[in-house]
Amino acid sequence: MEALGKLLSPLSMGTSAVQDTVKLVVIGGTVETARRISGSAWSNFVDSFFLTAHFSEDDVLMHWLSKQPAFGKSREFDITTRSVGRNNMDKTAGDIEDDEEDGEQFSHGKRKKKVVFMPCHDTTHNIYYGGHLLRVTRSKRNSEYGATQEIKISVVARSNDVIKRLVLEAKKLYEADAEHRIHIYLADTYGYWRYNGSRQKRPLSSIVLEPGVKDMIVADCKDFLRSEDWYAERGIPYRRGYLLHGVPGSGKTSLIHALAGELGLDIYVVSLSAKGMNDTMLMNLMGRIPQRCILLLEDLDAAFTRSVTRDATSTGVPMSSKSTSSTNTTESDGNSLSLSGLLNALDGVAASEGRLLFATTNHIDRLDEALRRPGRMDVWINFKYATKWQAEGIFKCFFPSREATAAAAAEDLKNAEAQGKEPPKRKVYTTIPLLSADELVVLAKQFAEAIPENELSVAGLQGYLLKNKSRPRECVAEAAEWVRTERETRERIKKEKEEREAKEREEALEKKKKEDAKKATTDDESKSEDKPRSIKKKQIVQIAAPEVTETAAALENAIKTDASTEGKTVTPGSPAVDVVDSDDLVILSALTTASATLASHEDSSKAAEKKAEEIETKVTSGTEETTSTSTESAS
Ligand SMILES: Nc1ncnc2c1ncn2[C@@H]1O[C@H](COP(=O)(O)OP(=O)(O)OP(=O)(O)O)[C@@H](O)[C@H]1O
8 A cells, every 4th residue: 555655656746736736827817807807896986986078189178288287297208399289389387498598499590399298198197177186098099090199088076067167168278378379270181181280370460462452351251250140041151252363472371371360260271182182072171161260272273274174074174285194193193173073062062151261373264164253252352463552561561660669569568467467578689670660661662662563572572571681771772673683583584484495395396206207117117018918919910810719719728727828928820929918818718709700701811800900999998898899799
């Protein structure tokens, strides 16, 4: 027995090791399962007390969160030097800003970067708000439309009032900060609007147009925005379109930006000639436009060098100039927007209401009549080259007088006091000398005198003033000289363009000549290739009737049995015959048939010639005819 125990002892030792391992696995598994169950039960228990709200891509909320001190103090964060969310508006508590120290925005010619602290993705942050603990998680989702951001806020509360209050507060804060900025959205290639940042509002006073134009357009827009009921009562679609057309650099886009600031509207920009743009995408975009905004279609003519007809399939240039190149463009960039698609998107059943449509073009004549008509484009404004009046106005805009600057600072102070805030710091541009109001008036007049009427664009004048922004007096004195150089430059460019075009025309002509010559050579060659065939036909004609049957049958046989005889001479005991191609089969079979008839004829040689001639003529004008002729001959 003992001996057996000894014998089994190594095995029993092994058994206990296995048992221990099994025990460990079972205990470990049980503990882990218990831990998981308790963890999930705990989180379910906790979640049952929390109200949770999900916000996707919400700029308003992101802006609010970025102002919360907890975000700045977060122990896990992303650091970025990119502007966050709605442009530079978001300043997270805890951000580092070194540009406040010296009041300068630029360093070595580059804008100084802010270092921004943002909470990490997928980390939960606790924020106290209104006596409640909020658990905030910012996460990133990758979808087919690109990466999107989601914010989840959970709060221990019985009703969702606290979340509602938070959202309202966030909205107010956002609107207060947005007061001085306009927001731009761009259409993406999936038919969605993507936030493209915000821009400083541009004062309307900085746009210099002929007297009355700005007032008219501002009054018209304001009137539209308050007339929703009026439109509804009359059953008129609540939409208004403005077509700004004219020379480049005359202030079309600038006016739209200034108007957006004045009216407090966001701008939604669509490029109709963008890659991948099509009717469905445009319709989707229009359906997703909010009420009360500016919809901007820039360079309408650029899109409609693709389409001028109302044909749904149309995507092309004006009929006269429709070319293969345009077709290629359409195919290559996937843009298949049709004019009818655009018209539907603008005022079809599914089109959005309450928006102000602004379209700009440099070539109004290229636009389809349907696109320009009232109802789609209610107000047209023509932008021309700068007048003397505009030159004077832009000069005054550029060099503010000492008095005007002081008055603006006083106005800021008054407003700040009224709101109980600190007055905003005004930047002092030491490089730009301040002129007295009287001197400014005189200089502006002199500048306008030097500028020719309706010849230069306002953008051109602005460029000149920019170059001389620190020397207003010299700028006026040298204006006439600048105009002269501008004219010379324009002349030179025009001449160069003409020369280039002439050269291109010459080259095209030369190329065409070469192509024609090449074509002529190819034709000659193919004619000479045909030569043996005509010789052959003559020879066939010369074949006497009695010999025809034999020769033709022999040839037919030869061709049938050996395709390689093509192009070779086959002489089965008769005048040489060139067998050129399979048409010969037709000729030969016709000759065979003809000869059978002619064999019994007295003057067989003549008749054979006549018949052969007939057949030859028919053969050259088509195989079918030949066949029928041969049948006739046979009969
Ligand atoms: N009437 C104007 N008043 C003030 N600034 C102007 C005016 N016209 C042009 N500018 C200035 O010229 C520049 C170009 O202007 P803008 O882009 O508005 O011209 P545009 O007519 O839209 O040109 P394009 O047809 O080429 O798009 C801007 O910086 C703007 O400040």
